Amino acid sequence: MSEAREFKYIGQRTIRPDGFDKVTGRAQYGADLNLPGMIWGRTLRSPHAHAKILSIDTSKAEAHPDVFAVVTFKDFGSVEGESINAGEGAADVLDLARNCLADDKVLYHGHAIAAVAARTERVADDALALIEVKYEVLSPVLDVEDAMKDGAPILHEDMFTQGYEETPSSPSNIATRLEMKMGDIEAGFAEADVIVEREFRTPTAHQGYIEPHACTARYDEDGQSLVWCCTQGHFDVRTSTAKLLHIDLSKLKVVASEIGGGFGGKTVVYQEPVALALSRKSGRPVKMVMNRDEVFMATGPTSAAKLKAKVGAKKDGTITAMQGWMAYEAGAFKGSPMMPGVMTMFTPYDCGNVQVEGFDVVVNKCKVAAYRAPGAPQAEFAAEMVVNELAEELGMDPIELRLKNAAKEGTQTIYGPKLKTVGLVECLEAARDSDHYKSTLAEGCGRGIAAGFWFNIGGQSSVSINMNTDGTGTIIEGSPDIGGSRASMQMMAAEVLQIEPSRLKPIVADTDSLPYSQGTGGSRVTFATGMAVIEAAEDVVRQLKERAAAIWNVTAEQVDYVDGVAINTAGGEKMTLAEVCEAAEKTGGQISGTGNINARGAGPSFAVHLCDTKVDKETGKVDVVRYTAIQDAGKAIHPSYVEGQLQGGAVQGIGWALNEEYIYNDDGVMENPGFLDYRIPLASDLPMIEAIIVEVPNAFHPYGVRGVGESGIIPPLAAVGWSVGNAIGRKVEELPCSPPRVLSLIQNG
Amino acid sequence: MAVVVFSSELQLFTGEERTEVGACRFKEIVAELVEKYEALTEDKLMEMAVAIDGEIIHTPFLETVGDQSELHFLHRISGG
């Protein structure tokens, strides 16, 4: 769609349909289900970052009168290294199993080894101490650069670097090397009048969802097993869990509870297969809820990275060459988001000479999981920092420099295709024209600006809309609602059916009730599940016309459907949607529309952020004093929740830039696994976050939607980083800009 | 004839940046490429997404391309 169109419901700020339950405490989250006869599972975790497991003796724990079952890796039976589609794209089943419960090696501090199910949570916890594990402790590798060195301790003897013309013959911690390039990088730099080059580091950071991973599982001999859990993708939980327990998909029902945040971190399984294995062994329903320290140690984080960025430009600001290098920590098993890092790094720029090389490297830390625009924040941080420095060197306004080189329709990307219509220029212009950018910077403050690019994805979504005899309906979707998406689904269906949104009840159905739907992630739900909703609603309209036509004895083509009313163009009669639904019994049975799609044509979303910070020169403490987040939504279905995504993403990025980082001691033990020491932003740390929605429609979506969940976390790293450097007259090369680091920059340059 | 442009990664297998293909159905294009480049396997190509004239398609199995189309194989993106 390209021209603007009038909408009846879309673009309004309706009250979300699940809101009442959430403000009253009735909504049930992952840890809120208790079943009759239920017992509790707890996990034994490795005290070492790297060790061989010589033996595990569970007999004492099993002998405890209140312990019902103990499981280890062996309880998964034979697991083979094959690729399954589980959560964030393809995953290796063996790696997945070995992350849920270690096989012959523990690979990070907190790595799960065994689990116990007992009458109470406390007994289960106590019984963990009865399990005897003998280790041969190995030296850990904790840093991406150390891990890449020759002679580094090797995590996996069977890992050989992929991505070279010839695969090396000795094992390495480098899982993959990837290079992408276009044009002639040498010639590009030769043309440049100014070249800027720097190295950067970003820390391990966690998604930090407030709800810990939790599940309740009940194994049933009869083939009616149940897993209730908080997840971004319950169909993928079913795939992984069924695979590890060797059961048919139809014999496992996974129910997605309400979910208390995920940001990518709840796309993988940790406890679900273990809880179901405990239930199988004990014959009881088993509940497992992680403690906060387990969440930090053993789930989620995103890659720490080492990066290099180099850009060259002519005096007039034309960028002639862009070059990047990055090494991403994958954690214990291969699969960091280095690849999207390589692909996104310089995508905001229209430059013909680009080369980027990336490495996916295993280290003795928790296996990383997706985190909002996985891989992009680190890479684009490096790129945006050097672009800001380039502007400084050229004496150009950083927005003008970006406008001069901005990616637009037709820009060749490094990953292959040319861009279709995108809204970067519009975002930059909105930034330039904003009150924030026009405001004068207060004394002692710094200002930073940065852009961000994320692809967004489409994928499989299944939706049914069942109409009731009173003209209300239920929208049955399979995408867990993590931030209010049910409201958008309701509005899109209402727009097609032309009835009040509140007449439609959207629900997230379990895996038994709907065909497969990909998880909530990649900013895909409003886009792809929204398309499925529209298709299902159009199917309903088609049936409404047919039914009305049957009553009037005309053809369906002779029936119009306007404002929720079917009109006989031949005879002039009218029937409301409710009347057609009421008559369904007489016209062939109930009305139900479906939309089972594999959506394509996701539209990239660009973002531009502005940040003013004030730095206390005595302590190094940084305060964000003003912040503006601008992003292209394509079309904002529910503007409040779009703003919410922009603001939430911005603040996660601010946390990453300012305070959040994993701290390990030399033995690889994480020293700050709690909210007190891993400090995510508090209400008192922040100003209001000004959100500006830009709307450049995505031609491939009926309403122009792009998806807004992810790009917003990309710009803050450089917007904050540059702003801090600007305030203290230094160049920031390492995040987070925590007080000690800022202080040492001030003092030592 | 449609043009297939290879990423630098795929160039490790093809040794060249672009080629023309006669087929118009995706499955046949893959067969043609596998036939032409010994090092390239069907599995490798089938696990990738494809951009046809700029539109990214995750599972292009049944796609057809036009005479003037440009095809890019790329990695499937997931997300958070």
Next chain:
Amino acid sequence: MSKTHVTTSINGEPVEFLCDPGDTLLDVLRNDLQMTGTKEGCGSGDCGACSVTMNGRLVCSCLVLGVEAEGAEIGTIEGIGSNDGLHVIQEKFLEHAALQCGVCTPGLIVSTKALLEENPNPTEEEARYYLAGNLCRCTGYDKIIRAVLDAAETMREGA
């Protein structure tokens, strides 16, 4: 370990329960009384998801022992709003889209109510500092603060 018998009042109703001396009030609420509206985000007093009031004071129920509830008056999210409708704070949270995932919401609503009882006319800064113990990872707090200030205004007008 033998259990202790506790007599208390929750949301104005008399309640009795048996608990292990080591159980927190949060454990008792969630696991024994099935009042799962109060959430657990950390168990260490750092996130505020478990906020309840005890004798009118805002506390983290994960830091209070179940036995300490003896003779006390406990207020939880289940006691806010009534059959007749939502409390103004709840309404404003919905109107301002001050929740995304909503797991922090019960705690924030309990805390906001305590804030507005203490200070019916907080400045933005006062609201931010009072609510600094309630972590929200989804919203960036902007809409929460707007909802709180709007609720304060509406309640002042209604008072």
